[in-house]
Amino acid sequence: MPPTQPPLSTILPPLICGTATFNNLYNADAALVPTNAIVERALDLGVRAFDTSPYYGPSEELLGKALSTASVLRNHPRSSYRIVTKVGRIANAEFDYSPEWVRYSIQRSLQRLHTSYLDVVYCHDVEFVTPAEVLVAVKELRRIRDEEGTIKYIGISGYPVPLLCELAELVLRETGEPLDAVMSYANFTLQNTILMTFGLERLKRAGVSCVPNASILGMGLLRSVGVPVGGKGDFHPAPRELREKCMEAARYAEGTGERLEVVSIRWGLDTWSREGAGLGGVGGIGVSVMGVSNLQELEETIRVWNSVLDGLPLAGREAPKEKKEWSLARAETVAEKAKAVWTILGRWKDYTWASPDEGYVNVRAVKGVVDEIAPLPLVKDGSAKESRL
Secondary structure, eight states, X not given: OOOSOOOGGGTSOSEEEEOTTSSTTTSSOGGGSOHHHHHHHHHHTTOOEEEOOTTSTTHHHHHHHHHTSHHHHHHSOGGGSEEEEEESEEETTXXXXXXXXXXXXXXXHHHHHTOSXXXXXXXXXXXXXXXXXXXXXHHHHHHHHHHTOSXXXXXXXXXXXXXXXXXXXXXXXXXXXXXXXXXXXSSSSSSOOHIIIIIHHHHHHTTOSBOOEEOTTTTTTSSTTOXXXXXXXXXXXXXXXXXXXXXXXXXXXXXXXXXXXXXXHHHHHHHHHHHTGGGOBTTTBOOEEEEOSSHHHHHHHHHHHHHHHHTSOBTTBOOOHHHHHHHHHHHHHHHHHHHHHHHHHGGGTTOOOOSXXXXXXXXXXXXXXXXXXXXXXXOTTSOBOOOOO
């Protein structure tokens, strides 16, 4: 049985800063992303949660460094924000959900993030392994939670919504305890709303507490400049026809004096705050994970988010009448533009790509921690000592 603690929905902030962008996948050079400035400014603007993963290249280390600067330590104690990370995915086609690797990965994340505990840990991209492997990893994470206390809440993340639902049901059926969180990405966007139409009710019946929605821009698909091409080239799985339709939608938005990404972010944040509320976070607001690569994107995202909140009936946060009216009017304008975008997308509305690709094989032949890598011991304050990797 889990230790006595409040449901995740009562402590998880509804806006999470995603740090997959602290990586060469989305940017030509992760070293040029002002990570310290982004993290500190996000905290100053009221962001109270950060999502990362060992798979995101240097993301965990960069986030840990940013959270350890003198000004952040002085102004934002660890108890004031949540850290979310993941286990299991090592590389593009390399996964290890074994108990040994899960233990090692958790210790390494604690070290990299300079923290004695992790608020939420996901099994990362569960579609790439078997359901049996997911069960093993979830059970090990729960053991760590119960016996060591370095993890507070446990969930799964991935892309295919039907599979995420099946696995949430499996975990409940096999263990008698529901998952705390199920995170999907690019499945509630202006292009694809399957997380709402197909996933929410099934996940609720499976007892899941929170369903964070990540990548409102569909991993950069819904941008006026097209998909991002970072240091690793064009990684996006969207087919050519869908990309072309999104560029047509971008030209439509430009003709109305908007950028497609602005319309997409506003529609996504506003709609998910309401539609995802039943499996949302603090305040009964649907949880969104938003990644940014620079301070300008952060400021714009927070401005839009605050405007969304102005239009919501929130206890203890009554916006001035003019701000509330502007927010509601803006939501109506964006909703009309969303309908026009859906007309442009046509049959590509709610299209999902295969994950994993046909023919995928996990290249990790030997599971667990190899002999030359010892588990990372904890130091007195609970953080792990230097990794030998």
